[in-house]
Amino acid sequence: MYSLEVSNHIERINQIVHHGAMVPDIDPAVASSWGRCVNDYGLDPESRRLPPVLTHAERIERAEQKRVLITEAKHEMNILYQQLADPELAVVLVDTDGCILHMVAADHLESDLSSLGLRLGAVWSEEEVGTNGMGTCLIVGEPIAIRQTDHFLYKHILLTCSAVPVMDHTGKMIAVLDVTSRSSLLQQHSLVLIGMTARMIENRLLTVNCKHAHPVHFHSRPESINTVHDGKLMVEDDGTIVAANQSALVQLGFPGMKELRRYRFDEIFQSTLEALLQRSMQSSFHPVPIYRAGASSRFFAVAQLPPAGSTHVQNQASPARPVQLASEKATELTTLPCKSTRGTPQSRIELGDTFLREQFELAQRVVSKGVPVLLYGETGSGKEVLAHAVHHRSPRHEGPFVAVNCASLPESLIESELFGYRAGAFTGAQRQGRSGKILQAHGGTLLLDEIGDMPLALQARLLRVLDERKVTPLGADTSVDVDIQLISASHRNLSDLVARGQFREDLYYRLNGVEIRLPPLRERQDKRQLIDLILEEEAGQRVPLADDVLMVLMQYAWPGNLRQMRHVLRTMAVLADGATIGMQHLPGPLAAAQNQSVQNGAPASCYLESMTEAEEHEPVNPLQESERITLIQLLETHRWNISDVARTLGVSRNTLYRKLHRHNITLSTQGNPTVT
Numbered sequence: 001m002y003s004l005e006v007s008n009h010i011e012r013i014n015q016i017v018h019h020g021a022m023v024p025d026i027d028p029a030v031a032s033s034w035g036r037c038v039n040d041y042g043l044d045p046e047s048r049r050l051p052p053v054l055t056h057a058e059r060i061e062r063a064e065q066k067r068v069l070i071t072e073a074k075h076e077m078n079i080l081y082q083q084l085a086d087p088e089l090a091v092v093l094v095d096t097d098g099c100i101l102h103m104v105a106a107d108h109l110e111s112d113l114s115s116l117g118l119r120l121g122a123v124w125s126e127e128e129v130g131t132n133g134m135g136t137c138l139i140v141g142e143p144i145a146i147r148q149t150d151h152f153l154y155k156h157i158l159l160t161c162s163a164v165p166v167m168d169h170t171g172k173m174i175a176v177l178d179v180t181s182r183s184s185l186l187q188q189h190s191l192v193l194i195g196m197t198a199r200m201i202e203n204r205l206l207t208v209n210c211k212h213a214h215p216v217h218f219h220s221r222p223e224s225i226n227t228v229h230d231g232k233l234m235v236e237d238d239g240t241i242v243a244a245n246q247s248a249l250v251q252l253g254f255p256g257m258k259e260l261r262r263y264r265f266d267e268i269f270q271s272t273l274e275a276l277l278q279r280s281m282q283s284s285f286h287p288v289p290i291y292r293a294g295a296s297s298r299f300f301a302v303a304q305l306p307p308a309g310s311t312h313v314q315n316q317a318s319p320a321r322p323v324q325l326a327s328e329k330a331t332e333l334t335t336l337p338c339k340s341t342r343g344t345p346q347s348r349i350e351l352g353d354t355f356l357r358e359q360f361e362l363a364q365r366v367v368s369k370g371v372p373v374l375l376y377g378e379t380g381s382g383k384e385v386l387a388h389a390v391h392h393r394s395p396r397h398e399g400p401f402v403a404v405n406c407a408s409l410p411e412s413l414i415e416s417e418l419f420g421y422r423a424g425a426f427t428g429a430q431r432q433g434r435s436g437k438i439l440q441a442h443g444g445t446l447l448l449d450e451i452g453d454m455p456l457a458l459q460a461r462l463l464r465v466l467d468e469r470k471v472t473p474l475g476a477d478t479s480v481d482v483d484i485q486l487i488s489a490s491h492r493n494l495s496d497l498v499a500r501g502q503f504r505e506d507l508y509y510r511l512n513g514v515e516i517r518l519p520p521l522r523e524r525q526d527k528r529q530l531i532d533l534i535l536e537e538e539a540g541q542r543v544p545l546a547d548d549v550l551m552v553l554m555q556y557a558w559p560g561n562l563r564q565m566r567h568v569l570r571t572m573a574v575l576a577d578g579a580t581i582g583m584q585h586l587p588g589p590l591a592a593a594q595n596q597s598v599q600n601g602a603p604a605s606c607y608l609e610s611m612t613e614a615e616e617h618e619p620v621n622p623l624q625e626s627e628r629i630t631l632i633q634l635l636e637t638h639r640w641n642i643s644d645v646a647r648t649l650g651v652s653r654n655t656l657y658r659k660l661h662r663h664n665i666t667l668s669t670q671g672n673p674t675v676t
């Protein structure tokens with residue numbers, strides 16, 4: 001059977017490569033790739049050899065060279081992984097040599113893929129492993145899908161890959177983002193999401209690579225600013241445009257960066273950079289209208305101060321004073337875990353969940369005494385946001401807040417990232433050396449997120465730093481005093497890891513001054529407030545939400561927690577384009593959950609108004625049970641005030657009473673709740 005399949009595979013390749021056969025189901029890009037595999041690289045489709053893998057030292061060097069790319073990409077890759085919500089796929093980043101720089105996958109899949117040679121440091125160029133998503137995308141320079149038997153090597157035919165190039169600010173390809181799956185289904189929305197993720201990575205790189213230029217975001221629709229669709233220009237103080245993203249080029253009608261660079265900002269728009277910056281500051285960085293020079297087309301735009309601070313542009317409103325406040329604001333935008341339009345970091349925590357408030361208060365009490373905090377919470381549940389809020393309320397709030405995610409840093413980078421290195425410590429090290437995150441947090445708070453993923457060898461070094469309060473950078477002979485408040489976070493139970501020998505017991509006790517638990521989103525009482533807050537942050541304004549959508553959002557289990565919610569709301573806000581968000585805007589996983597529940601006969605979004613008498617007496621199924629829990633949570637949040645809850649849900653009081661009756665939730669004559 002195996003050999004028959006193999007010979008069929010070889011026969012198809014032969015037909016196309018040697019006989020120029022036209023096979024309708026073969027993409028011409030795949031046919032050309034097979035031609036290269038046979039004629040240029042001399043590969044054998046039956047070969048079982050693994051791709052070459054960099055040595056440990058080479059990996060460290062490569063990771064250091066690609067530090068910026070990896071750092072900016074890893075965050076977006078994690079988000080993509082959660083959005084795709086499929087344990088049978090891996091999100092992979094390769095550089096232009098096809099070398100795997102970073103990978104996000106479930107543990108079981110990672111070890112299976114490793115047996116095919118898909119692991120960190122392996123080279124998946126077309127030349128080494130034949131037709132495949134990453135390698136072939138590097139050759140064609142365009143998004144490509146390689147499904148199962150499209151692969152050249154027979155041993156890869158269980159894989160399906162979708163790959164998209166990632167460009168730098170000059171339009172040159174610098175990496176490929178790929179999703180490799182064991183499922184044969186390639187969903188159209190996956191390709192769109194991978195493309196969006198590549199654009200997000202490019203936008204991040206634009207900012208970090210042009211630290212001294214002003215980011216200017218623009219779009220013809222204000223709600224598209226700060227989304228993946230916005231045009232982004234990096235503009236120097238004198239109006240020179242140094243970089244642009246693809247959307248900016250398309251919106252302004254330039255074929256490439258070379259052509260755009262011939263113009264200054266005030267030759268493109270009817271405004272100087274300085275004037276736009278002033279208006280942006282006056283509007284608290286909300287989009288303001290701006291016109292294309294020499295044309296009547298109107299855009300909305302926001303100019304920000306450079307991430308590295310501005311030296312030249314003066315605030316004309318108060319000429320004597322450099323733009324200090326706005327500069328601080330720009331820094332805050334780049335260092336906060338996410339931007340809030342509403343007040344302080346703690347205002348995102350104190351939204352109405354009783355348990356969370358108690359945990360927050362406990363953390364504040366112990367941190368004020370310098371006791372280390374161990375924060376438990378599922379991935380994406382807001383550990384970093386909570387840690388930041390704790391820092392903000394701590395005696396060290398004027399010091400830095402530095403967060404390191406140990407899980408998303410490649411193992412080879414954690415050590416230098418945390419401890420820093422002195423000049424010339426290893427090949428590829430920056431000439432002036434680098435101060436590690438521990439030292440950067442001196443006088444403030446260090447968050448070690450996903451500490452359970454810290455390699456054992458580094459755990460010993462970290463323990464020494466905590467005991468001695470001194471850091472010794474890599475390659476240095478002397479140590480430096482350091483004074484930090486430590487918050488560690490994990491989604492895994494550290495005492496289990498200790499029991500399995502994967503985490504040092506002494507370090508565990510050192511970190512665990514007090515344990516704080518962050519509830520998963522599905523258990524939170526303030527879901528409604530979070531939806532409003534995040535939607536407003538994402539859309540830049542209040543966006544109307546249809547009742548049935550709200551109910552789906554309230555009842556959905558949110559396996560990816562707040563991070564998933566943020567991305568769902570962001571996608572829906574973009575799709576709704578300023579109109580009311582309706583059921584047609586629900587993205588993949590939520591729509592699937594909704595369809596599933598409809599098929600099961602119990603809409604996940606309960607249409608409160610359309611409930612019939614007959615339905616009222618049906619037995620309660622698990623989805624109805626989750627609706628019941630949601631109602632009780634809402635009632636508790638609103639102190640059992642029926643009018644408030646009805647208003648929150650946007651339904652009449654009568655409808656709400658009917659629903660409560662159906663769920664056996666009754667109010668006694670004194671107005672006290674009875675839940676049976």
Ligand SMILES: Nc1ncnc2c1ncn2[C@@H]1O[C@H](COP(=O)(O)OP(=O)(O)OP(=O)(O)O)[C@@H](O)[C@H]1O
Binds near residue numbers: 348378449491
């Ligand atoms: N209270 C909140 N209000 C608004 N948004 C929030 C809140 N908490 C978290 N988020 C959003 O959820 C996302 C994930 O938050 P965060 O990074 O703090 O989670 P985490 O638990 O540290 O994730 P990980 O486990 O991946 O490290 C971010 O986009 C953040 O903006």
